[in-house]
Structures are given as structure tokens and as C-alpha cells.
Amino acid sequence: MNDDIVEFVREVSAQNPFSCYQCGKCTAGCPVAAEMDAPPNRVLRMLQFNDPDLMTIASPWECVTCVVCTVRCPRNIDIAKIMEAIRQYRQRGREDYVHPNAVDVADLPQIAMVSAFRKLGEW
Ligand code: SF4
Numbered sequence: 648m649n650d651d652i653v654e655f656v657r658e659v660s661a662q663n664p665f666s667c668y669q670c671g672k673c674t675a676g677c678p679v680a681a682e683m684d685a686p687p688n689r690v691l692r693m694l695q696f697n698d699p700d701l702m703t704i705a706s707p708w709e710c711v712t713c714v715v716c717t718v719r720c721p722r723n724i725d726i727a728k729i730m731e732a733i734r735q736y737r738q739r740g741r742e743d744y745v746h747p748n749a750v751d752v753a754d755l756p757q758i759a760m761v762s763a764f765r766k767l768g769e770w
Pocket residue numbers: 666667668669670671672673674687688691719720721722723724726
């Protein structure tokens with residue numbers, strides 16, 4: 648498996664972040680964008696520039712895989728898969744990985760909570 652985050656994301660998600668032209672439709676529809684330190688379109692831009700901050704931003708953990716961004720993207724980029732690939736890359740080999748706390752997302756919009764329940768059914 649590739650050690651470069653951009654190539655890892657491309658390989659695991661089967662998506663091409665370089666086809667993003669920054670229209671912002673993903674972020675405009677994302678139910679948790681206002682809570683993110685880097686909303687979805689920004690994450691795509693960071694991948695295009697191999698930004699080292701991809702290893703520290705909280706956005707991939709705040710994404711609830713609702714796929715609104717994915718269905719809105721005019722470039723047919725599955726951004727939800729990209730978020731998942733970033734999570735996988737960041738978790739690799741880490742014993743200090745801390746799962747996002749449910750209490751932290753308690754104030755999010757209802758649709759975000761529903762999506763989170765779907766994904767993390769053990770809550
Ligand atoms: S909707 Fe697609 S093309 Fe537009 S900013 Fe988001 S990822 Fe890029």
C-alpha cells in the first residue's frame with residue numbers, strides 16, 4: 648500500500664481529486680460543513696496540493712458519510728469515499744487513535760445525526 652496520502656486516497660477510494668474544479672457544491676450541501684475546520688471542497692484542494700495539514704484536520708472524523716456531497720458533485724467525485732480513505736490512512740498503525748466522541752456531535756443537524764447512526768450503529 649502506498650505511503651503517500653494522495654496516492655493512497657486515489658488507490659483506496661478509486662477517485663481522482665484532481666478532477667475537482669472547486670465549484671463548492673459539495674460544501675454547500677454538507678450538513679456538517681459549518682463544524683469542519685476544512686469543508687469538503689477544501690479537503691479536495693488540500694489533496695491536490697498534498698497539503699501536510701491533511702494529517703491533522705478534524706474534518707474526516709466529522710464527516711458522517713451522508714453522501715450529499717457525492718450526489719451533488721458535477722465532476723462525479725465520490726467525496727464520501729475520499730473522506731473514508733483519509734480516515735483509513737490516518738488510522739494506519741496508530742495505537743493512540745481516538746474515535747470521535749458522540750457528545751461532540753450532539754448539536755449537529757438532525758440529518759447528520761441520522762447518518763451517523765446509520766454508519767456507527769453501536770451508538
Ligand atoms: S462538488 Fe465536486 S467539483 Fe465541486 S468543489 Fe466539490 S469535489 Fe470539487
